[in-house]
Amino acid sequence: MKRLVLLMMLVMASTWLQGCSRDEQGAGAPRLVSPDGRIAIDLSRAGDGQLAFRVTHDRAEIVARSPIGLTLSSDEGKAASPLLDLTILSFAKREGRERYAVVGTAREVDRPYAALMVHARERSGEQRLLDVELRAYDGGAAFRLVVPPQARMGLVRIGEETTAFRFPANYACLGVHQSELANSHEGEYMPVAANALKRRGYYDLPLVCRTGRGGETLAISESNVENYAGAYLVALPERHPGVAVKLTPHLENPKLAVDTPMVEGGVASPWRVIMIADRPEALVASTLIDDLAAPSRVLDPRWITPGKAAWGWWSGLMARDVDTPGHNQATYRYYIDFAGRFGLPYYMIDWGWAWRDPSRQEKNPLADITRTTDGVNLPALVRYARERKVRLWLWVNWKALDGRMEEALALYQRLGIAGIKVDYLDRQDQEMVAFYHRLLSTAAKHHLMVNIHASFVPRGLDRTYPNYMTQEGVMGVEYNRWSKRDTAGNHVRLAYTRAIIGPMDYAPGAFRNVTPAAFVARKHAPEVMTTRAHQLAMFVVFPSPLTMLADAPGAYVDAQGGLAPGADFVRLVPTAWDETQGIAGEFGNMIAVARRQGSRWFVGVLNDEQARNVILPLSFLGAGKWRLASWRDGATPKAVVTGSGQVHAGRGGLRVRLEANGGAALMLTPQR
Known part of the structure; x- marks a missing residue:
């Protein structure tokens, strides 16, 4: 039955366009234009009464006329039904501006937009109301559906969205396919034509596509999910280029995605977001997902501090000079000592610190996250770390936290814990979305x-x-412990996809670098299939205000106790930025990202499995002379060639040789 309902929704998305008259396809329709005049989104009514949107970029259609809608019920005993026979009652435009700061991403964002609110109602039946809110920004467009307060609707029950994104041509895309609704949202973003998306399963967000008009690129995602289910994307029927929205259903009721009381202002879907750029690498600078999010609910965020953290789980808690490395006081002190010497503000204590009842029959029973395992004294560790200007993070299982959240988090605050790493959520249904909000x-x-x-x-x-x-x-990086899936090409594709929508805890800095041919997956002292310079570049390319260092402390020092090649860059690279630009790239194959903190620019260049020479433009720099420090590929995967020099802003570019699976990291400081 679930597949039948989904098929019906997709068929509606595919066949609906045939019923549109010329007038209904846009003449006199509500229309928005971005502040720079380059992006437009309009709303109209189709022949069957569905609402529809279209997006243009530089007057060329980038998303063809596509349906907007949902199936809705206010009665627990009645199945949700589509809103089809809609008429537009009225609409109103306004101008707005988003001003905010996001920790680690941008010191200040000042983003103007045009907004449009459209009010519609069914002309027959229950005469249900539906509002559609649209926005046009420089760099993208978005819309969301709002079920407004109305008679006989104290409860809002949504089965499906009938929203789709129909492409006017067969775009070349990067997408990550998931076979199950409940998953960890991990996988490879792979090249796929828009008309060849897999029929079964689901595509996670974002889907990023080249249109074929120069470097023009769009990405489809969503923002501001609350009292709602997270969405996937699914292929359109008959291999039509494009995707439809698939809401994640409730665990207990697969026919229902949203079940919530009506609230003042109505029940709103997340924003359906279309990010647009002239070049694919330019998407890394987009703030559109945050622009559309709800404003900060933390009144005074001054206690929130970005930074890097020592971490032992990936390397297997390797600790030199510790007799029995493991979940014990001596090992944790070893990592705290390293963090203090290396200038890291944090140490992440991962799985294993909390007490587990040995009488339980499960292999890994849920821990008591208010008690420590034998041999660990948490208050003493906090004091030991504080003396070294280090603070601690704790790993917890979300199920262990769910029933005693207030108790546990109050305890951690009293102890002086900096933060928590919550694991194994594996879902994005409405109930889990509510858990995120409650947790945060x-x-x-x-x-x-x-x-x-x-x-x-x-x-x-x-x-x-x-x-x-x-x-x-x-x-x-964890996938290197058990597979060969985490390749250099995967990293580059992540930079064009997952990394453009928000913080990403990849955990760079793996220093056991080998060629793919020599690589062996293992859980103790794991290796990676990229050069060390590639690993350094990820600190710049992948956004993460909290960045875990993948490797054990011993990997960052040489045999004489000095810094290993590249470790100096790991120490000095920031995790919080004031400005970001994508400065060069080959879609899915190579990317160069520049990020500024204060007056200094850092550049990270990631390359796939094909060696190449690239020229990095310097136009992102201000005028004048700049001092260059570089960390580049050497003769072996572990080798790092360092260099220094002077460059002039606006004078040509910087030539960089990238080895297969390689990269480069640069730092540019203005000369006074």
Whole structure:
């Protein structure tokens, strides 16, 4: 039955266009134009009474006329039915401006937009009301559906959205396919034509596509999910280029995605977002997901501090000079000592610190996250770390936290814990979305920062809750422990896709670098299939205000106790930025990203499996002379060639040789 309902929705999205008259396709329709005049989005009514939108970029259609809608019911005993026989009652335009700051991403954002609110009603039957709010920004367009307060609707029950994104041509896309609705949102973004998307399963956000007109690129995602279910994308029928929205259903009722009381202002869907850029690498500078998110609910965020963290889980808690490395006081002190010497503000204590009942029959029973395992004294560790100017983060299982959140988080605040890493969520249904909001608001109350793993991909919650420092929802460095899937090409494609929508806890800085041919997956002292310079570049390319160092402390020092090649860059690279620009790229194959903190620019260049020479433009620099420091590929994967020199802003470009699976990291400082 579930597949039948989905098929009916997709058929509606495919066949609906045939019923549009010329007038209904846009003449006199409500229309918005972005402040720079380049992007337009309009709304109209189709022949069957569905609403429809269209997006143009430089007057060329980038999203063809596509349906907007949902199936709705206000009665627990009645199935949700589509809103089809709609008429537009009225609409009103306005201009707006988003001014805000996001921890780690941009010191100040000042983004103007044009807005349009459209009010519609069914002409027959229950005469239900539906509003559509649209926005046009420089760099994209968005819309959302709002079920407004109305008679006989104290409860809002949504089965499906009938919204689709129909492409006017067969775009070349990058997408990550998931076979199940409940998953950790990890996987490879792979090249796929828009008419060849897989019929079965679901595509996670974002879907990023080249249109074929020069470098023009769009990305489809969503923002500001609350009291609603997260969405996937599914292929349109008959191999029509494009996708439809698929809401994640309730666990107990697959026919229902949203079940919530009516609230003042109505029940709103997340924003359906179309990010647009002239070049694919320019999407890394987009703030559109955060622009559309709810404003910050943390009144005073001064306690929230970005930074890097020592981390032992990936390398297997390797600790030199510790007799029995593991979940014990000596090992944790070893990592705290390293963090203090290396200038890291944090140490992440991962799985294993909390007490588990040995009498339980499960292999890994839920821990008591208010008690420590034998041999660990948490208050003593906090004091030991504080003396070294280091603060601690704690890993917790979300199920262990769910029933005693207030108790546990109040305890961590009293102890002086900096933040928590919450794991194994693996869902994006309405109930889990509500857990995110409850977790982040409760953590903020107790001045705790948060990192969520096995999470859904970003939807702007880092603006709403600035203590939400980073999140997974990405196939990260951990996959090198058991597979060969985490390749250099995967990293480049992540930069064009997952990294453009929000913080990404990949965990760079793996220093056991080998060629793919020599690579062996292992859980102790794991290796990676990229050069060390490639690993350095990820600190710049992948956004994450909290950045975990993948490797063990011993990987960052040489045999004489000095810094290993490249470790000096790991120490000095920031995790919080004032400005971002994508300066060069080949879609899915190579990318160069420049980020500024204060007066200094850092550049990260990631390359796939094909060696190449690239020329990096210097137009992003201000006028004058700049001092250049560089970390580039050497003769072996572990080798790093360092250099220094002087460059002049606006004078040509900088030639960089990238080895296969390689990269480069640069730092540019203005000369006074």
